[in-house]
Amino acid sequence: MKMFEYMGKQLFAEFGIPIPKGRMVSNPDEAAQAAREIGAPVVVKSQVLSGKRGKAGGIQFADTPEEVRAAARELFGMTIQGLPVSHVLVEEKLQIDKELYLSLTVDASAKKPVLIASSHGGMDIEEVDEEHIIKQHIDVELGMQKFIASDVVRKMGIALNGPQGKELIKIITGLYKLFVEKDAELVEINPLVISGDRVIAADSKVTIDDEALYRQSDLPRVEERTAAEKAAHDLGLSFVELDGDIGVMANGAGITMGTLDTIAYFGGKSANFLDAGGGTGEEGTAKALELILSRNPKAIVINIFGGITRCDDVARAFASVKKNIGIPVPVVIRLVGTNQDAGRAILKEAGIEAYDFMQDAIKKAVELAG
Known part of the structure; x- marks a missing residue:
């Protein structure tokens, strides 16, 4: 669960991290x-x-x-x-003498929290050279000891005996305490501003582990999904809005990601991620199509490799939506697998010829989107 900036800063203040x-x-x-x-x-x-x-x-x-x-x-x-x-x-408005970067997250490969720090913070932190990034893994049994925070501050080039260094050690310690006690997946301060002798969190990014929310009853609940994403969630569909113009539906997370990647390969941009999942029936497929149409795409690509999902169910749903509400944009369908002959026959009656290969279908969709 992502938290708004002002919510993150309220947490910072609770854990002794200075905020404006x-x-x-x-x-x-x-x-x-x-x-x-x-x-x-x-x-x-x-x-x-x-x-x-x-x-x-x-x-x-x-x-x-x-x-x-x-x-x-x-x-x-x-x-x-x-x-x-x-x-x-x-x-x-803060007087900014220098911008730093500070965050804590989980390194899945190391199976440990990792503290990431840099003396080069600000808007383009992603472009900072690796040599200016400090990464310090934290032993969960040892925790954030003062000597660990001090070593990170020293590597950032800030004097440990000065007011800024002392404040920064307190901030690192408080940030780790927040990270652990609030079951966070990420806590980030960018920029962490040096303003005279003060060190202040000018921004906040806090993400809480959804699976731990049951024990974080004091935290506000934030709805991250858009209206369309929430509607899809209520239908049991995985749907994410994107900023492209080609609507996408496929049956499985892997094949959906592959569809998005192939659209990008051929120079197109996807309007959404929609995994209709295995076993989505005719009604669910029709609802999925309506969600895609709500994004006003220039073209739609449907990529079905039928296993549990039956090709004839997908075809009937498409024909129903086309007949009842209309589909005002070009649609390209790749349809293979369970009951594919029956599905293709239904599509043919609706004026659509199905493709055998994903690449051919997607390339055509990109062309139709212009």
Whole structure:
């Protein structure tokens, strides 16, 4: 479960990690009032479960309450990577002397938590050279000892006996405590700002293990799925919205991923990931098609290798949707496996010739999408 920035910062504060003065608001007037209380200048930050907000225009600076009101009004009208902005965080604008990076996650191969740190934080952390990245695995029985945190701070080039070094050791220790006690999969501060003698978490990213939520009853619940993704989940389908224009349906996670990769190989972009799963019947397949159509794709590719999923069920669902609600875009279908002859006969009556090979079908879909 991903948490909004303001929620993550509330957790940071509980574990002794310094955060900027700030307030979460839900309308432009509240934003202006928050600016008066905090004192200008401030930063006005959209709250969405997405990265790259700054590059998308989701973070703005303002010097007066009226400017804050105008900035908030603009942000509340935005959609960032398909996510509407419904909350905004108004914070004090920090004097930034240096930006650091700090995170804790689980290294699955080592089966240990790993602390990742860098003296080069900020918007383009992914592009920082490996030589500037510090990785320190943590023995879960030993925990985050002060000497481990001190060694990481030293490697970051920050004096251990100075106020910044001492504060950073406390932050690393508090971050690990939060990571363990809240069953987190990821806690990240980027940037972690040095502002004079202060070290402050200017941003937060916290993801909690879904399987541990039963013992985290004090945490707010955040719905990460879009309306379409939630509808698919309720139907028992695996559906994720993407930013392309070719609708995708396949029967199995592996074949669906293979379909997305092949679309990209031929120069196309997928509008969604939809794994209809094994054994999805005619009604479920029809609902899946309706979900794909809700994304307004330029073309649709259906990639079925029938085992438990019967090809004739898929074909009947397609014919039903085409007859009852219409399919206004080109559809390319690869249909092989259980009851494929019966399925292909149904498709032929609906005016569709099925393909034998995935590559041929996908290449045609990319061409039709233009």
